[in-house]
Amino acid sequence: MYSLLIKHFFRSKTVWLAFxxxxxxxxxxxxxxxxxxxxxxxxxxKTAEQQQKHIETQTKLYEDDIxxxxxxxxxxxxxxxxxxxxxxxxxxxxNAHIQNVSIxxxxxxxxxxxxxxxxxxxxxxxDISFLIIFLFPLIIIALSFNILSxxxxxxxxxxxxxxxxxxxxxxxxxxxxxxxxxxxxxxxxLLLAKIVLGIPFSIAFLQIVIISYLYILFWFALCLxxxxxxxxxxxxxxxLLTSWLILVVFLPVLVxxxxxxxxxxxxxxxxxxxxxxxxxxxxxxxxxxxxxKFYNHYPQFRKYELKETGFxxxxxxxxxxxxxxxxxxxxxxxxxxxxxxxxxSARIAQFFPxxxxxxxxxxxxxxxxxxxxxxxNETTKFHEDIRLQLYPKIFENQPASSxxxxxxxxxxxxxxxNFNMLKSIFSLLLSTLILVGLGVFRNLKYFR
Amino acid sequence: xxxxxxxxxxxxxxxKTFYTKGLFVLLSLFLAVLAYVTISGWNAxxxxxxxxxxxxxxxxxxxxxxxxKHPHRMAHFGTFAFRAQHPLRIFDSGxxxxxxxxxxLEAHRQNTANFSEASLSxxxxxxxxxxxxxxxxxxxxxxxxxxxYASITAERENGTLKIMYIQGTPLHKVLLGKALGLFLVSSxxxxxxLLALWSVSFIENHTPNSAIVIRSLFISxxxxxxxxxxxxxxxxxxxxxxxxxxALLSLLASWLLFFIIIPKTAQVVGNSLxxxxxxxxxxxxxxxxxxKQGDSHNPDDxxxxxxxxxxxxxxxxxxxxxxxxxxxxxxxSKGEKQTALIxxxxxxxxxxxxxxxxxxxxxxxxxxxxxxxxxxxMSLAGTDFYTYTNFLAQTEKYRxxxxxxxxxxxxxxxxxxxxxxxxxxxxxxxxxxxxxxxxSYKYVSIVDTISNQIIAIIALIIWLLLTIVYIxxxxxxxxxx
Numbered sequence: 028m029y030s031l032l033i034k035h036f037f038r039s040k041t042v043w044l045a046f047x048x049x050x051x052x053x054x055x056x057x058x059x060x061x062x063x064x065x066x067x068x069x070x071x072x073k074t075a076e077q078q079q080k081h082i083e084t085q086t087k088l089y090e091d092d093i094x095x096x097x098x099x100x101x102x103x104x105x106x107x108x109x110x111x112x113x114x115x116x117x118x119x120x121x122n123a124h125i126q127n128v129s130i131x132x133x134x135x136x137x138x139x140x141x142x143x144x145x146x147x148x149x150x151x152x153x154d155i156s157f158l159i160i161f162l163f164p165l166i167i168i169a170l171s172f173n174i175l176s177x178x179x180x181x182x183x184x185x186x187x188x189x190x191x192x193x194x195x196x197x198x199x200x201x202x203x204x205x206x207x208x209x210x211x212x213x214x215x216x217l218l219l220a221k222i223v224l225g226i227p228f229s230i231a232f233l234q235i236v237i238i239s240y241l242y243i244l245f246w247f248a249l250c251l252x253x254x255x256x257x258x259x260x261x262x263x264x265x266x267l268l269t270s271w272l273i274l275v276v277f278l279p280v281l282v283x284x285x286x287x288x289x290x291x292x293x294x295x296x297x298x299x300x301x302x303x304x305x306x307x308x309x310x311x312x313x314x315x316x317x318x319x320k321f322y323n324h325y326p327q328f329r330k331y332e333l334k335e336t337g338f339x340x341x342x343x344x345x346x347x348x349x350x351x352x353x354x355x356x357x358x359x360x361x362x363x364x365x366x367x368x369x370x371x372s373a374r375i376a377q378f379f380p381x382x383x384x385x386x387x388x389x390x391x392x393x394x395x396x397x398x399x400x401x402x403x404n405e406t407t408k409f410h411e412d413i414r415l416q417l418y419p420k421i422f423e424n425q426p427a428s429s430x431x432x433x434x435x436x437x438x439x440x441x442x443x444x445n446f447n448m449l450k451s452i453f454s455l456l457l458s459t460l461i462l463v464g465l466g467v468f469r470n471l472k473y474f475r
Numbered sequence: 476x477x478x479x480x481x482x483x484x485x486x487x488x489x490x491k492t493f494y495t496k497g498l499f500v501l502l503s504l505f506l507a508v509l510a511y512v513t514i515s516g517w518n519a520x521x522x523x524x525x526x527x528x529x530x531x532x533x534x535x536x537x538x539x540x541x542x543x544k545h546p547h548r549m550a551h552f553g554t555f556a557f558r559a560q561h562p563l564r565i566f567d568s569g570x571x572x573x574x575x576x577x578x579x580l581e582a583h584r585q586n587t588a589n590f591s592e593a594s595l596s597x598x599x600x601x602x603x604x605x606x607x608x609x610x611x612x613x614x615x616x617x618x619x620x621x622x623x624y625a626s627i628t629a630e631r632e633n634g635t636l637k638i639m640y641i642q643g644t645p646l647h648k649v650l651l652g653k654a655l656g657l658f659l660v661s662s663x664x665x666x667x668x669l670l671a672l673w674s675v676s677f678i679e680n681h682t683p684n685s686a687i688v689i690r691s692l693f694i695s696x697x698x699x700x701x702x703x704x705x706x707x708x709x710x711x712x713x714x715x716x717x718x719x720x721x722a723l724l725s726l727l728a729s730w731l732l733f734f735i736i737i738p739k740t741a742q743v744v745g746n747s748l749x750x751x752x753x754x755x756x757x758x759x760x761x762x763x764x765x766x767k768q769g770d771s772h773n774p775d776d777x778x779x780x781x782x783x784x785x786x787x788x789x790x791x792x793x794x795x796x797x798x799x800x801x802x803x804x805x806x807x808s809k810g811e812k813q814t815a816l817i818x819x820x821x822x823x824x825x826x827x828x829x830x831x832x833x834x835x836x837x838x839x840x841x842x843x844x845x846x847x848x849x850x851x852x853m854s855l856a857g858t859d860f861y862t863y864t865n866f867l868a869q870t871e872k873y874r875x876x877x878x879x880x881x882x883x884x885x886x887x888x889x890x891x892x893x894x895x896x897x898x899x900x901x902x903x904x905x906x907x908x909x910x911x912x913x914x915s916y917k918y919v920s921i922v923d924t925i926s927n928q929i930i931a932i933i934a935l936i937i938w939l940l941l942t943i944v945y946i947x948x949x950x951x952x953x954x955x956x
Contacts, residue, residue, distance in 0.1 A: 059743050118597075138589045139754070280609065303534075
């Protein structure tokens with residue numbers, strides 16, 4: 028029985044066409060992922076060399092004024108791109124991967140973007156996660172929308188029911204061939220991605236694999252549910268396609284629109300103006316007052332006193348610090364808004380598998396917004412570390428050669444995402460079970 | 476009375492479809508979403524307009540509130556340019572979510588435009604933007620396919636096509652009639668959408684030099700032509716297919732191909748063929764170019780030493796301190812000019828690279844009417860790539876103007892013996908801050924927009940002519956039974 032069904036399945040031209048499309052786009056998307064990784068990694072690889080060169084030229088130019096030298100000197104902080112980012116690029120093409128900051132006011136520097144073509148961003152990426160979320164469901168629908176209705180329309184269904192085999196088992200057999208076929212196609216692509224992108228066999232990769240398989244199963248469950256409504260092939264096709272259109276195309280856009288309109292992040296503008304004003308007004312206000320604020324933030328520097336007249340780097344860097352310190356309220360408000368956006372997105376997404384899968388994959392691949400926010404926060408720490416190391420040198424006006432510049436190499440950010448596998452697949456599993464359960468329950472009397 | 480048959484078939488198809496239950500559900504859903512999208516888009520536009528205006532004012536206010544100061548302090552105090560949106564972005568938001576909204580403009584430093592909507596959003600933003608144009612470009616074509624896929628095949632399956640033919644209606648008239656009917660049905664969807672466009676256009680008409688009415692006019696005509704093309708194609712596919720099932724599948728497959736896969740692949744391939752520099756590389760190139768030509772910040776730079784010597788000679792003095800103007804202001808204005816030239820040169824190259832990346836998509840406009848309407852609509856709504864680069868160019872021009880204004884103040888009013896920009900000694904009167912130039916963003920002129928999109932316009936016209944000619948000349952041999 029099985030072998031006949033399999034033969035029948037592979038006779039259909041649609042099957043080979045579907046397989047061809049999947050493989051072609053799969054290879055294309057993997058090579059795009061590879062290229063993305065290569066570009067990012069090449070840039071990251073160059074930073075160490077660039078920083079070394081940069082430090083060498085600048086220290087030569089300003090060797091007798093360390094305060095001025097550090098006005099120009101930039102240090103790199105790198106958010107490395109993991110191979111998994113080639114599977115799910117997420118927001119990693121929108122947000123910068125390398126922070127190149129001087130010890131001046133940080134808030135004026137850390138949101139600088141990389142150079143990316145906005146047209147490319149708008150069209151979006153063609154990565155494997157897109158293929159899985161967007162295209163696989165369509166292929167599943169095309170392969171299985173008429174497996175029951177076709178038999179009924181051709182009149183072969185009656186023959187099956189009269190042959191004494193369980194029609195339910197027969198239907199399941201037909202569907203299982205399709206599930207296996209799609210799983211094989213998906214496995215080929217994931218294996219190819221693993222090899223080409225150099226993904227290590229880790230828990231993260233396994234999680235992506237499991238989520239993908241479950242997502243595929245969800246679509247088969249939806250198909251089964253619609254098939255068991257026992258409508259005509261045309262109705263099935265339209266019902267399934269409409270569900271696809273709503274779940275994959277329409278809802279994500281609607282949800283995003285809702286989230287971004289509900290929480291507009293206008294605080295970003297307020298923050299950016301505030302950090303400028305807070306620093307610049309200090310040129311015209313009482314120096315002692317500025318210094319007092321600075322000493323309060325860093326009591327360990329109280330021992331460096333401000334000379335009565337003339338320019339001093341101590342005062343200058345204290346002023347710069349005020350830009351960061353006094354824009355804190357606006358900054359916190361901005362990050363609170365972003366946090367709200369994330370929470371709301373996640374809350375809504377758990378009800379809709381395509382959204383949930385996209386967000387989960389981005390989280391696992393460390394290409395989501397929370398990774399970027401964590402990177403920004405870590406940049407603040409990185410910036411402070413460097414400042415605290417170099418402040419005493421400036422305040423004591425030591426020569427530039429007193430610093431061992433060789434120690435200042437780019438630092439890499441390490442991020443531990445707090446991805447909760449169970450939580451993110453729970454609703455996926457539940458909706459799959461409900462769909463199958465409902466479909467079967469409605470048809471119990473036929474499937475004795 | 477020759478065309479009576481076409482009109483008869485058209486109205487009959489319209490009436491028949493109009494009274495089906497499915498259409499009513501679909502239409503009410505579409506209209507509900509349209510209403511939501513328009514209202515929320517409008518609110519968002521007004522909120523953002525308000526936010527931009529408010530912050531533009533508040534940043535200007537704090538600029539003007541500066542006390543008497545050394546001009547170079549003001550040069551680094553800098554100004555912000557916030558991108559003002561075109562009111563038609565309510566209709567089509569184009570690439571706006573991906574372009575930076577605020578840019579900090581200071582002396583001798585070109586900053587990036589930051590805080591794009593996408594950079595502050597979760598990964599969901601990558602599914603696309605919801606606006607009226609998205610409904611018209613992606614969803615309505617599918618609806619047209621759903622409604623029209625069986626327009627001819629059903630008649631053939633019922634045998635009515637045969638009867639019509641025997642009664643003297645040639646096949647091409649049946650097709651034209653069906654296309655007309657389908658177009659009438661689709662107008663139930665797109666006319667309200669265009670109504671949304673026109674209401675934006677009339678109410679936001681006060682926005683200066685936005686050319687909003689002409690733009691809306693072009694958009695309306697563009698979409699009407701686009702839907703005519705789609706209706707013709709749907710009917711042709713239906714006539715060519717042996718049964719309704721196949722017609723539906725072919726239409727859906729072409730939707731997937733033309734609306735999703737081709738646009739995505741084209742842009743992605745363009746990017747990999749013409750990779751652009753990363754920001755660090757870009758800055759390194761500029762830095763290198765500056766050291767090559769002369770670095771005004773380097774006291775031993777040969778180029779700027781030569782400039783100094785020639786200035787000393789021209790003024791018949793031996794020390795820069797004896798010059799009749801502030802020397803460091805002078806050197807900064809020279810340095811600004813030189814770095815701005817280098818930057819603009821490199822920035823033009825970058826934009827050229829972006830344009831090359833987009834060129835594949837731009838050329839595909841000719842074979843893909845979806846891309847044609849997408850580009851056209853985006854341009855007319857003032858949310859396209861050109862508008863964005865134009866914004867960047869305007870900010871850079873303003874930045875240069877402002878820096879040079881402050882350098883001139885320094886040359887004129889600051890003593891040549893001044894050693895520091897600090898404190899109340901070497902200052903310029905604060906009234907000069909008020910008279911500094913302000914940034915006012917100008918929308919791209921409609922003439923530029925049209926000339927940029929001339930290929931898209933031609934492509935749409937050619938497609939319409941081709942499909943109509945195809946129906947009238949080549950469909951009479953299609954199978955009737």
